[in-house]
Amino acid sequence: MEIWGPGELYRIGEIVKHGEKIYKCNKEHVSQIDFDKFRFDKIRIQQTDDAEEIEINNGQVFTLITSMDKEYYNHCGKAMLQSYKRHATNIGTLYVYNEQLFEPKVKGVEKAGWNLGSEFVKFHRRHTNSKIKTFSKKAFPIIDAMDRFNCDRLVWVDADCIFVNNMPRMLLELISPDDVLSTHFSVWHQKNDKEYHSCETGFFILNKNHSGYREFCDLYADIYYNDRDKELDLRRFYDGEVYGKCVEIMEAKGHKMLNLNPAKHKTPISRSVIAPYIEHYKAGLKDKVDFATLQDDEV
Secondary structure (H helix, E strand, O other): OEEOOOOOEEOOOOEEEEOOEEEEEOOOEEOOOOOOHHHEEEOOEOOOOOEOOOOOOOOOOEEEEEEEOHHHHHHHHHHHHHHHHHHOOOOEEEEEEEHHHOOOOOOOEEEOOOOOOHHHHHHHHHOOOHHHHHHHHHHHHHHHHHHHOOOOEEEEEOOOEEEOOOOOHHHHHHHOOOOOOEEEEEEEEEEOOEEEEEEEEEEEEEEOOOOOHHHHHHHHHHHHHOOOOOOOOOOOOOHHHHHHHHHHHHHHOOOOEEEOOOOOOOOOHHHOOOOOOEEEOOHHHHHHOOHHHHOOOOO
8 A cells, every 4th residue: 555655646546544544535636745634535444443445446547527507407417416426436526517607516526617619619600500509518528628637538427317326446447448449338320221320428438548549539529620510421410429420430440449338229328337326317308307306415
C-alpha cells in the first residue's frame, strides 16, 4: 500500500496510508506539505482489526459525463445524480453539462458549464428540425469533453439513467481494456429495405489512450461541423447514428471495438452486463416513472 507523501498527484479512489490510518482519495489533487484530510476519506477499521475491503483496480482514471437542462434535472436528472452519489463515486468524478447554468445541488457532482463553442451556435442556426437540435445538445458536450478532461476513459451516462446498485469499478475496467477504442451498444434498424447501424448512447466508454482516439474524435466533430449526415448516409442526424457511423468507419480501419449488444436487442442496456447496476428510462418510459420517489431527502 502506498504511503502518503507531499508533492504527489493523487486521483479519486487511490488508497494511501498516513500514519496508522488508511485513506481513500475523494478529490484529485497534488499533495502539499501537510496532509489534507478534506481530500481523503478515512477507511474504517472493523472490530476484527482488519481493514475494510478495498476494491482492487488497475489505476485507470475514469471521468463520467452527462448533460441536462433545468427542466430535465427536475424531472429525472436530480435522481440520476443522486444515484451516482450513492453507487458510483468509486468510479470517478461525474461532470454535468448544465444548460442554462442551473445549479445541480448534489454534493460530489461537478458542473461542466455550457460553453460549447461557436460550432454549436452555427449548428443551431443552420438547422430547423427540433429533434436534430435537441440531440445535438448531447453531441456537443461529448465533443467538448473529448478534449477537455484528463483521464484514461471517458464514460457517458444519460441523464435518464439511474444507478441502482454499487457499480464495480473492475467491471468497467474489464469491458474497456487497453486495446479497445470504444465500448458501446450497437443497434440496427431497417428503413426502406436497408439495415442501418447506430449506437444506443445512453452509456458508452471511450479509451482516450487508444491510438485511434484522436481520429475518432475528429471524425465525430467533423460530421457535426460540416453536416455530413447525407454524405455518410445516416438514417437520422442524431447522436446515436453519428456515434455508430464513427464506430463503423474506425472499425473498418482495423481499430478494435467492444459491442455489448451482440444479440441485437433494440433496448440493450437492460439485457446487458451492466443491467444489475444501471437502469435506463429512455423514451416514453421515463414519462411514466415518478423520479421523485428515487430521489434522496437530502443531498
